[in-house]
Amino acid sequence: MIRKHTRRAAKAAFAVSLAVAIVLGLYAGAARPARSAGPTIVIGTKNFPEQFILGQLYKQALEAKGFDVSYKENIGSTELIQTSLGSGKINFYPEYTGVIVQVVFHRTFSGKTAAATTALARKLEAAKGFAVLKPTPFFDTDVLAVTNATAKRFGLESIGDLRKVGAFKLGGFPECKTRNTCFLGYTKQYGLQNATFVPLAGISAYAALDAGKVLAADVFSTDPPLGKSSKYTVLADPKHVTGFQNVVPIVKASVAKAAGPAFTKTVNAVSAKLTQNAIVAMNRAVIVDKQDPEAVAKAFLKANSLL
Amino acid sequence: MIGDAATAQTFLDAVAFVVEHPGFLAGKALDQLALSGAALGLGAAVALPLGVALGHLHRGSGVAIGASIVGRALPSLVLIGAFLTVLGIGFVNNMVALAVLATGPMLTNAYDGMDGVDRDVVDAARGMGMSRAQTIARVELPLATPLLLTGIRVAAVTVVATAPIAAIAGGGGLGDVIVNQASYRLEGVLGASFCVMALSAGVWLALAALQRAMTPRALRTDRVPGAADLTRKELP
Amino acid sequence: MTAAGPVIPEFGKGSACVTGDHVFCWDWVRDHWDDTLQPSLVDHVELTLIAVAVGFAIAFALALLAHRVPGVGQPVGVAAALIYTIPSLAIFQILVPFFGLSTTTVEIPLVGYSLVMLYPNILAGLQAATPEVLEAARAMGLERRQVLLRVELPLAVPAIVGGLRLAVVSTVSIATIAAFLGEQGLGYPIFQALKQPTPFKTEIYAAGALVVALALACDLVLVAARRLLVPWARAGS
Numbered sequence: 001m002i003r004k005h006t007r008r009a010a011k012a013a014f015a016v017s018l019a020v021a022i023v024l025g026l027y028a029g030a031a032r033p034a035r036s037a038g039p040t041i042v043i044g045t046k047n048f049p050e051q052f053i054l055g056q057l058y059k060q061a062l063e064a065k066g067f068d069v070s071y072k073e074n075i076g077s078t079e080l081i082q083t084s085l086g087s088g089k090i091n092f093y094p095e096y097t098g099v100i101v102q103v104v105f106h107r108t109f110s111g112k113t114a115a116a117t118t119a120l121a122r123k124l125e126a127a128k129g130f131a132v133l134k135p136t137p138f139f140d141t142d143v144l145a146v147t148n149a150t151a152k153r154f155g156l157e158s159i160g161d162l163r164k165v166g167a168f169k170l171g172g173f174p175e176c177k178t179r180n181t182c183f184l185g186y187t188k189q190y191g192l193q194n195a196t197f198v199p200l201a202g203i204s205a206y207a208a209l210d211a212g213k214v215l216a217a218d219v220f221s222t223d224p225p226l227g228k229s230s231k232y233t234v235l236a237d238p239k240h241v242t243g244f245q246n247v248v249p250i251v252k253a254s255v256a257k258a259a260g261p262a263f264t265k266t267v268n269a270v271s272a273k274l275t276q277n278a279i280v281a282m283n284r285a286v287i288v289d290k291q292d293p294e295a296v297a298k299a300f301l302k303a304n305s306l307l
Numbered sequence: 308m309i310g311d312a313a314t315a316q317t318f319l320d321a322v323a324f325v326v327e328h329p330g331f332l333a334g335k336a337l338d339q340l341a342l343s344g345a346a347l348g349l350g351a352a353v354a355l356p357l358g359v360a361l362g363h364l365h366r367g368s369g370v371a372i373g374a375s376i377v378g379r380a381l382p383s384l385v386l387i388g389a390f391l392t393v394l395g396i397g398f399v400n401n402m403v404a405l406a407v408l409a410t411g412p413m414l415t416n417a418y419d420g421m422d423g424v425d426r427d428v429v430d431a432a433r434g435m436g437m438s439r440a441q442t443i444a445r446v447e448l449p450l451a452t453p454l455l456l457t458g459i460r461v462a463a464v465t466v467v468a469t470a471p472i473a474a475i476a477g478g479g480g481l482g483d484v485i486v487n488q489a490s491y492r493l494e495g496v497l498g499a500s501f502c503v504m505a506l507s508a509g510v511w512l513a514l515a516a517l518q519r520a521m522t523p524r525a526l527r528t529d530r531v532p533g534a535a536d537l538t539r540k541e542l543p
Numbered sequence: 544m545t546a547a548g549p550v551i552p553e554f555g556k557g558s559a560c561v562t563g564d565h566v567f568c569w570d571w572v573r574d575h576w577d578d579t580l581q582p583s584l585v586d587h588v589e590l591t592l593i594a595v596a597v598g599f600a601i602a603f604a605l606a607l608l609a610h611r612v613p614g615v616g617q618p619v620g621v622a623a624a625l626i627y628t629i630p631s632l633a634i635f636q637i638l639v640p641f642f643g644l645s646t647t648t649v650e651i652p653l654v655g656y657s658l659v660m661l662y663p664n665i666l667a668g669l670q671a672a673t674p675e676v677l678e679a680a681r682a683m684g685l686e687r688r689q690v691l692l693r694v695e696l697p698l699a700v701p702a703i704v705g706g707l708r709l710a711v712v713s714t715v716s717i718a719t720i721a722a723f724l725g726e727q728g729l730g731y732p733i734f735q736a737l738k739q740p741t742p743f744k745t746e747i748y749a750a751g752a753l754v755v756a757l758a759l760a761c762d763l764v765l766v767a768a769r770r771l772l773v774p775w776a777r778a779g780s
């Protein structure tokens with residue numbers, strides 16, 4: 001009785017293993033990627049809508065010109081995406097010039113002008129083997145905002161005026177706490193001893209301001225809520241803590257070289273069209289009108305003959 | 308397993324985080340208990356009278372069973388999000404969302420406790436001349452106490468265990484650390500997670516001890532509560 | 544010659560409903576079903592199915608063991624009760640150092656929770672056969688295995704289905720937490736909606752409604768399955 005079961009079981013096990021081996025073999029064979037013409041541009045983006053739009057713009061423009069593009073959206077903050085870039089998981093992403101200088105390379109201030117900042121960023125990244133392409137006309141800096149009511153109540157016009165307020169809470173995305181362009185910069189350069197940092201993980205800074213969870217919050221200058229007739233007051237930054245922040249695509253130098261001059265030309269052509277009005281309009285379309293970043297990017301590229 | 312040495316190091320770092328930030332974590336834990344307590348109180352205010360009343364009348368078993376199922380089916384994240392849109396961001400919306408979760412076990416167990424009291428005992432009490440109110444207070448409730456208190460205990464631990472999720476909606480507590488890995492790093496998140504588990508276990512044990520103290524001696528058993536106490540076996 | 548500024552096309556205004564953040568915007572749901580709601584729903588169903596299937600397999604094996612070997616039942620029952628009270632978010636995070644941000648990390652707690660619902664119910668189901676019935680079966684000449692297959696299991700079906708209903712409904716609910724570990728499940732649209740400058744009501748309600756609808760649909764399917772498998776069993780038995 002036992003021997004019969006063992007033989008049957010052994011036959012079954014053999015058949016199953018053979019089948020599994022065949023299936024695995026076929027799968028491995030099929031999974032090998034087809035040979036591509038040039039290098040694959042692996043585009044990454046950070047974790048907010050403006051970055052999704054930028055990523056889609058560059059992705060679609062390059063694909064239209066026949067480049068092989070792979071896309072990894074929503075990787076995370078600067079710190080995280082820099083790790084991805086360094087490890088080779090991506091080889092292209094849109095970064096802000098001041099962030100390169102003040103966050104990636106930990107300088108306290110940007111260059112004295114936008115152009116100087118771009119040049120400095122280019123120099124610093126080149127040493128690590130990364131090319132910095134032409135900057136966009138638009139810039140997007142951190143700004144410190146309060147509700148209009150708060151500004152009126154304490155007479156706040158510039159960041160330094162916050163010294164007048166008693167102990168208060170300053171909200172922002174988590175990494176803001178240790179950045180020269182953000183909380184660290186604000187408190188150190190303007191002497192804000194009375195500020196406590198509140199990391200905002202779930203709700204947005206605007207929601208936190210509205211609910212009174214924080215008195216002031218770090219937000220971004222191209223955000224739709226800061227447009228015309230805004231409910232919020234942006235505090236002036238005379239010491240220029242938040243730096244110059246035009247967008248430059250960072251590309252691995254070897255990949256840019258292998259992709260050739262057509263690659264650089266295509267990317268720069270897109271960047272040249274990204275004015276302040278353009279990016280604000282696209283941000284509004286995605287954040288307020290809830291359009292898809294892919295569709296918004298496509299419409300923009302088509303209208304400007306880049307697709 | 309990803310790099311056992313690295314994993315061990317992460318856990319050691321997590322323990323170090325707890326040891327280095329006792330005041331901070333204790334403050335967060337107290338915030339969490341405050342939110343949980345408020346939610347439990349609100350839930351009890353609704354669930355207990357309703358459950359006791361329905362159980363006494365031996366009516367509305369569907370409601371009792373339904374409450375338990377609904378409580379289990381409604382994800383905490385959905386409740387927190389939905390109440391945030393109505394009640395704004397802060398303590399109140401999270402308290403109400405968690406209270407909804409607390410209601411289920413308490414309502415079901417209050418009903419079961421009262422409904423399950425032996426009818427002969429109740430008849431005997433009425434026969435002895437006790438009024439309805441007296442019967443409830445002196446006969447049915449004491450007999451229903453074990454199940455009632457178990458329901459409260461399950462609700463309490465459910466709320467304490469779920470409260471961290473409320474941190475994304477301004478709920479505070481240890482969840483503030485857990486959802487903020489960018490700020491506190493993995494060590495902080497792990498450390499806070501350990502604290503939540505300890506808090507949860509602590510509440511369970513404390514309430515179990517309280518329950519034992521409150522149960523009339525004649526009804527105490529040494530039976531360890533099994534899974535059967537926490538899961539309803541019957542569904543309509 | 545300097546280039547003219549870019550052409551900024553009309554991107555399509557969001558409906559008044561969306562920009563005004565009214566209570567519920569069907570047009571948003573229609574427009575974004577394909578890119579937001581459906582992928583999350585599919586993820587969610589996958590996560591649930593894997594968790595319940597694996598949980599069922601383990602719970603069944605354990606229940607069978609407890610049914611055969613006396614004395615195993617109680618300690619397993621206690622462990623099961625304790626697992627249920629473990630905070631889900633904390634457990635997910637604690638598993639990250641071991642398994643990274645992978646499906647495994649998400650599935651282990653989900654399997655654990657569904658196991659805890661299934662085990663007591665399967666065991667109770669297996670114990671549903673009364674001694675008289677078992678004696679009769681053995682008297683008819685059935686071997687141990689045949690008794691299990693032809694008598695105990697059919698009698699266990701109502702309780703097993705009851706356990707499955709509990710497990711599926713709970714798993715669908717807890718799987719929303721998976722969004723904390725990645726862009727997966729119906730919790731993810733809720734996160735995205737909460738991050739907006741004004742939390743976006745429609746997305747929260749739509750995702751929430753889908754979760755509840757999914758739980759209800761699974762429950763109905765299981766009730767129908769029970770009716771098919773054991774038409775002779777009355778509801779609630």
